[in-house]
Amino acid sequence: MADLDPTARALQLLNLLQSRPVWTGPELADRLGVTTRSVRRDVDRLRALGYPVNAAQGSGGGYQLGAGRALPPLLLDDEEAVAVAVSLRLAAGGTVAGASDAALRALTKLDQVLPARLRSEITAILASTDMLAGRGAGAAEQIDGEALLQLAKCCRDRRRATFGYVAREGAATERRVEPVRLVATGRRWYLMAWDLDREDWRTFRLDRMDGVAGTTWQFPFREHPDPVTYVGESISSPHRHEAVIVVRAPLDALRERLGTREVTLTALDAGTTRLELVGDNLHWMAFHLSWLGFDLEVSEPAELVETLATLGSRMTRAAGAGTPYAG
Incomplete structure (x- = not known):
């Protein structure tokens, strides 16, 4: 490295100082291919640029990059x-x-x-990236930077991409897509793309991908929904059932029992309350209602009435069973 000019050598010295806590003068001279006197001049050059290089004499001493009051330029790969x-x-x-x-x-x-x-x-x-506001809580998921770059380039150049994907239910699949946009939420990165095999728009989490590869196949522009809106709706909880229940209890008593945000309470009179409940699982909704401990009447949906009836019959049989199950 003796043929390096002083500036290039000083930068190489800085790289070495950043790579480990302490270097002796002879060690640095050997790595740079110069004399210890040249090392001292290069250290002075770094100090002039604002890098706090400390030097200690004696056994265990050497050169060390310290913390300064002002941040000098950083060397980044x-x-x-x-x-x-x-x-x-x-x-x-x-x-x-x-x-x-x-x-x-x-x-x-x-x-x-x-x-x-x-x-x-x-x-x-x-x-190729949009931000979806209001979803930054929680621990961030680690993603592959190279996969992010590949997908961004595919969005920019309208080139198809392929990758392995693990769905929410745990099923592993291979996907061929036409990427449109990346959407970052603060916690996660999502890709909105046209799924070629399913012939529909899909949202994919980047942390569930592997083997991401861009192809040379370019695709024409396809009319699509707004990516931020589409991804936001895709990652929201899919509430499929809206229930209306009349509960024989005052509103304050119900409010003390219910901690979920997905309910609406309306007092009908001093002892009766209208409860509006939203959920994606009828059995869980039925269990939630039975846990209240009040008489009630389900106005809608009919499927919840049937689920409650089935659950009630099962519990009645369980309570009245006097002999062990013989198989």
């Missing part, structure tokens, strides 16, 4: 630069509370030094 730029641009768009202005300033500085090849990758991801 390609993958790190893409990740930082994408995160900053999403934060600058208001997806991280209080971070917009600072993210925009940092992004402006980073943008000035990004090579063209990385700008293209970053642009592909951001040009």
Whole structure:
């Protein structure tokens, strides 16, 4: 490395200092192919740029990169630069509370030094991504950065993609899709795409994908729903049953018993309350109503009346059984 110019050598020195806590002068000189005197000059050059390089004498001493009062420029590899730029641009768009202005300033500085090849990758991801607000709670799911980039490019270039996918129920499938848009929620990344085998629009979670590959097959533009709205509706709980029940109990008594948000209570008189309940499982709704401990009458739907009748008959038989089951 002796043929490196002083600036390039100083950057190489910085890389070495970032790779482990302490280096001795001779170790650095050997790695850089220079003398220890040149190492000292390069350390001074880094200090002049704002990097706090500490030096200690004696046994166990050496050079160490410390923490400074001002942040000097960082050295990032390609993958790190893409990740930082994408995160900053999403934060600058208001997806991280209080971070917009600072993210925009940092992004402006980073943008000035990004090579063209990385700008293209970053642009592909951001040009293919929308943000879905209000769904940032909970732990974030880890996704494959390369898969994200592949899908973003497919969205941008209108090229088909293939991947393995594990559905919500656990079934593993192979998918062939025409990607339209990526939607980030703060916790997860989703792909909205036309499923070629199912001939319908679908939402896919990126953390459930594997083997993502872009193809060379380009597809024509297809009219599609708004991606943010579509993904938002797709990932919401599918409430299939809306029930109306008249409960022989005062509203305050019911309010104390019910902790779920998916109910509406309306006082009909001092001792009777109208309960509107939403759910996606009739048996769970029937159990919930039986747990209330009040007399009630189901106005709708008829399927819930049937489920309650079946559950009541089963419980009556269980309570009246006096002999063990003989098989």
